[in-house]
Amino acid sequence: MVSWEYPTTKETLYSCEVPTAPIRLTTIVEADAKLKPMANIEYLDLQINPVGCPVGKYGLLCHKTCICKNGARCHGFNGACKCPPGWNGVACDIPKQDVSITTTPSDPRDIYISANVTFHCKTHHVDVVYLSVILPNKAEKVGFGVNETGFVVPNIQPTNNGPYTCQVRDTRGNTLNTTFVLKVTNCAPDTKGARCDEVCGCLQGASCDRWAGCVCPPGWTGTRCQTKCPHGTYGQDCAMNCACQNGATCDKNDGRCECEAGWYGMDCSKPCNNGRFGWRCRQICACKNNATCSNVDGSCACVTPWTGRDCDQWQTSRDEPLLESLVPLGSLVLLVAIVMTILYKTGILACSAPDTGDEDKILFELRRMEQDLAQSLQPGWLGRWEKKIRHLTPGPLIGEGMFGLVRKGNLRTPEGELAVAAKTARVEDSQSYRDFYREAAILVAVHQQRDGDCRESNIVRLVGLITKSAEKYILLEYAPKGDLLGFLRRIINVNEDGLLGSLLGYAVHIARALQELERLRIAHRDVAARNVLITADDVAKLADFGLARDVYAANQYVRCNRPGVDELLPLKWMALESIETGEYTCQSDVWSFGVLLWEITTLGKDPCYDGRMQLSFLQMVGILRQGIRLEKPPGCPEDLYRLMRSCWRDVADSRPTPEEIVERLLQLRRALLPHDVIEMETVV
Structure with missing residues (x-):
């Protein structure tokens, strides 16, 4: 971490820029004092702690003096005065008839259910006839000839919420009033529940929510935040998945990766540069004669005819007879390849059984999600519903979302044109891919079950599937009245x-x-x-x-x-x-x-x-x-x-x-x- 403090009397603008390319560090690693690249930095934390001007000062350099009077606050940038009740003017030095209402505690965030709160009504520069307090239930407390009054609301409950109004009448018949709206919804610290009578007992400095209980800091979970995030997760509620690769350790708070030997990068996906290995790529390989150096432990994979730990020893070859056997074998492989090509082009191999790889892959995914659904599908379920992409004419867009689109379209069938709703998904997204085939599988399973049943179904009718093209579709009956x-x-x-x-x-x-x-x-x-x-x-x-x-x-x-x-x-x-x-x-x-x-x-x-x-x-x-x-x-x-x-x-x-x-x-x-x-x- 780098920090600095730079006092100045000049108006200077400082800016920080994070470079888009990785920052390359260098260090001296050899006796000849040459600088060698060591590692890349791919993230940067920037912490700024602004410090305000001293009391009575304002301006960019805090060099100007405030003119505010009577306890008024001075704006730190432009010096404007925020007057307290009873005062007015640029410098808050002109008396003003006013009435104010304050509370103890003064910060509304410190007022909790079941606690006590005191209201203070006070007049300023007013000849008072009477001072009254009007409660949310319209009850009124009146004091004659007094300039201030106070009252306590004990054991606050949600029923006490609402407007509290201070109203004053002066000797000239004028009426002044001000209102404080009490809205207490939180329990006292470390308590929860409808009556705020349950103890949270949160650990790790976690906050206590009235309904949810302990709200854990990043890296922790459990009813009292007593458990570290499970392996492979991090962050708030352990909701983030670690991206670390190659055995790297993931920080439970922010997901940063501590790479194992031989790797670097934000996700530890990059092997050490050629010639380096080990933790943070700090060690230099000793391999010679074009050998490949392991980025993890520096071991050498020698090329013929070299051998030895550092591939610096010559090995005499005794494999010359192998060449004699490889020549006829290569000729045979070439002959087989030529025959297969001829058979394919003549159509003999082109009519082989359809590839079931896609269907098997999808069934595997479905078994992971829903075993019953996968078992209900009959062999060849995908192929029986397959339609040709050229028979579909996509029309206007009728639905759009984060991962897919729904268009009204026309499908050419032996019976004529059929209006359909064509749903598609960008299957390069894994979640969208699973959702697409899950919906297709459910609709196929429902329609398999209803074969021969003349009754209408209350599940949307499947018309067909298009899965052999780059853009994949589920074709459904078109519902003109919408959702x-x-x-x-x-x-x-x-x-x-x-x-x-x-x-x-x-x-x-x-x-x-x-x-x-x-x-x-x-x-x-x-x-x-x-x-x-x-x-x-x-x-x-x-x-x-x-x-x-x-x-x-x-x-x-x-x-x-x-x-x-x-x-x-x-x-x-x-x-x-x-x-x-x-x-x-x-x-x-x-x-x-x-x-x-x-x-x-x-x-x-x-x-x-x-x-x-x-x-x-x-x-x-x-x-x-x-x-x-x-x-x-x-x-x-x-x-x-x-x-x-x-x-x-x-x-x-x-x-x-x-x-x-x-x-x-x-x-x-x-x-x-x-x-x-x-x-x-x-x-x-």
């Missing part, structure tokens, strides 16, 4: 009779889709109104099995902070066990379905827990563990909200099954809609 979330938010006549009963028809459709997935033992992972499509026949279909997190607004998804996982997740739709452990089941989909019911009832509002729109993983877990759930929407029938709450039970097995949900929703619809309306609707 359910947009449909809900476009509703104008919110007071229409039977509106809720009609909308619950879509919920019945999605519950039946969950029944299908339950039979296949497949979890959707993102059941939400934005992932439901409405067809031309007014049927709701569940979609977006893999790419949903990439094609919608970022505020609905939160970056995962579990070690070794880097993906965006729909936090406010996720079950408690999914947030805590990353476990997804059909029961966790039921939790998400409960949130979808809440979306339908509120006509597409964003879920809001405890009055907060944005929550971290730890905060969400803390809130759900406290038993806090989404509030009952206005106008929501009690039976419907009871169904939502049953979907949000802590114990997954105690939640209703999709079959039970369908039955309860049908009962609710019968109570909300006339019988003839239900009979006329499309049955799916």
Whole structure:
């Protein structure tokens, strides 16, 4: 680390620039005092500690004198005075009728739930008739002929929050007032919980959040921050993956790499330059006669005919007869290559069995994620759905996200042109690659299961796959009415009779889709109104099995902070066990379905827990563990909200099954809609 202090009386501008190219250090390593390159520096820490001017001084060089009076504060750069209550003017030397309110403690950040706070009301240059204090509950405390008063609020609770107003009437009949808004939401240090009666006991200097508990500093995890980050992770909540290579040690705080012998660079991916080896590449190789030197330990790989530790000893060759045997062998290899080329060009080898390498690779990835899904796929599942890229005519863009696009397109089929939704992904991104093939595999598995079944499915219909081209597509049926979330938010006549009963028809459709997935033992992972499509026949279909997190607004998804996982997740739709452990089941989909019911009832509002729109993983877990759930929407029938709450039970097995949900929703619809309306609707 380098630091310096440079006092001056001149106005001088200093600037620091970090070079784009690595900084090369040199040091003397030989007796002839020649400078040899040693290492590269590829990152730089810059710490700046600004120091303000002394009291009564201001300006760039603190050489000007403040003119402020009566305890006014002086701006450090331009000398402007910030007057205290009761004073006015450029120098704060003109009396002003005023009233002020202050608190003890004076810093609002030091006022906690269950603590005491004292309010001080004071008049300045006023002939007082009476001084009153108006509390948030409209109660009033009045003092006659006094210039100041104080009162204590003991054992502060959220019910004490609100405006506290000091009001004064003078002898001329004028009224002055000022207000302090008390908004206490935090517990005292090292306490948490709804009543702030639980002890955090955080270690490593961690802060204590009222709902989430200990918020660990970088490099630590655990309920009390007692555990160092697991191997391969670092940073806040151990959410970052170490990039260190070749056995390097990763700093748990900032992820910097301590390279092993023979390597250097930010991620220790660069071997020592030729002629050097060892820790930080400080040692010089002794290999001779064009031998290759190991960057790790300096051992020499000799070239013929040299041998010995430093490749400086001549070895007599006894391998001349080998040449005689290699000549006929080379001729044979050349002959075989010529024959294979002729066979390929004549088409004999061109019609061999299709390559199953891609399918095997994808199955391997799927087994890592979901064993049941991989086992449900029949051999050749990918090839049977393959379409030709030349038969697809991509049209306008109808969806766009971080990793993929959705276009309306036309597919040429033997029956004619077919409108499709063509989903694509940039498969060079590993997460997008997995999501793409996971969605394809689920849709194939669902359609395999339904072969010969004439009933319509409530899962979006798969038309085909295009995987043999550079740009890969999943081809789905086109839903002209768009997604359910947009449909809900476009509703104008919110007071229409039977509106809720009609909308619950879509919920019945999605519950039946969950029944299908339950039979296949497949979890959707993102059941939400934005992932439901409405067809031309007014049927709701569940979609977006893999790419949903990439094609919608970022505020609905939160970056995962579990070690070794880097993906965006729909936090406010996720079950408690999914947030805590990353476990997804059909029961966790039921939790998400409960949130979808809440979306339908509120006509597409964003879920809001405890009055907060944005929550971290730890905060969400803390809130759900406290038993806090989404509030009952206005106008929501009690039976419907009871169904939502049953979907949000802590114990997954105690939640209703999709079959039970369908039955309860049908009962609710019968109570909300006339019988003839239900009979006329499309049955799916």
